[in-house]
Amino acid sequence: MTTDLAGAMAASEPTAAGESPLVERLMRTRTLSEALVAPLSDADATGQSMADASPSKWHVAHVTWFLESFILRDHVPGYRLFDDAFPFLFNSYYEAEGPRHARPRRGLLTRPSLDHVLAWRRHVDEALVAALPRLPDAALALVELGIHHEQQHQELLLTDILHLFAQNPIAPAVWPSVRDTPSPLPDALHWIEGADGIVTIGHDGAGFGFDCEGPAHRVLLHPHALADRPVTNAEWAEFIADGGYARAEHWLSDGWAWVQAEGIEAPLHWRMGDDGHWRQFALDGLHPVRPAAPVAHVSYYEADAYARWAGARLPTEAEWESAARAIDPASGNQLDDAGPTRPRAGVGGRGLRQMFGDVWEWTGSAYLPYPGFRPAAGAVGEYNGKFMSGQFVLKGASCATPRGHSRASYRNFFYPHQRWQFCGLRLAKDI
């Protein structure tokens, strides 16, 4: 770093919430992205396995485009873009930023090279650190948004590279495997009674939150209980063995059509071995399915079908969030640095466990605007609001979510057939 990092850090005070100074958090986030692509060749970082997934190189470039456009270009007089061609290549979906390269064709961008993108990142980092002490509050808020945006892409980078490597018959591992110590299966699940009556959910404005998390508002909860832990792989194997994927009565009509059309018979990345046992492809390679770990890579349709088979249902977003408010969102198995990451068996105990970490948990709630929702002003108003159609909310955090990124009010969202994220479930029931 050739710029005056110390000066910028002095100008960026710790927040009231006791967080590190902004510049420190920005650079920690930027460094983690580079560590995530460090094990990858240029070819690895360029491949794109499906339209929903993006190349690793595109992710680390796109987050840099976001910072360069919305902070350096818009708030630093005299700043010149690193390369005038990059906005077309690395704008994702911002109509206000003009035309862009088609998403399904991102894997064809063999140039710029990964090294060239990394050089662009260093250029932007140096300019940001130099500019931070003089940025107006509106731009500092965009730096904060840029950090959280890059953290979201770190998780996507991991799930996308997992999906890409899963297409390769030699089953390459992104990271070397760690020795497994077999975990005992968890006890039978216990039901934890939730709040009953009017509760407040949504982001209350204290600390960072995406625009879609607010405003805070009241909702009515009916008597219900949540399972104390997520559904495990062993339990999912029972669902399969009981013909779960073969019996229409468990499935929503759309879900049953999807199972039939796609030939779905197990979670994504599960493979039946010649010995009749399931294996799972993960970031640390191909392994026997770990029975005690939470099931991951299931769609909303699958989660809903499992819940019906189990005589339960998915929690609503409000039930989940109301229960999670007393739990530390930085707890659990989340991403701390670049290294093997996968859902892990929970440890025993009482009360709600693994609410944050391991797997995102599908809720039965549609991703819709809260009462009084207003998208943020400017191009970043396209960040969330325009996707509020046909998607379902997931809560918590996964093993690939950078620690510190999530909150009880956090609203992750995907279409009901999508399952390449670390998506699992926790059961709920009426009482």
Ligand SMILES: [Fe+2]
């Ligand atoms: Fe993005």
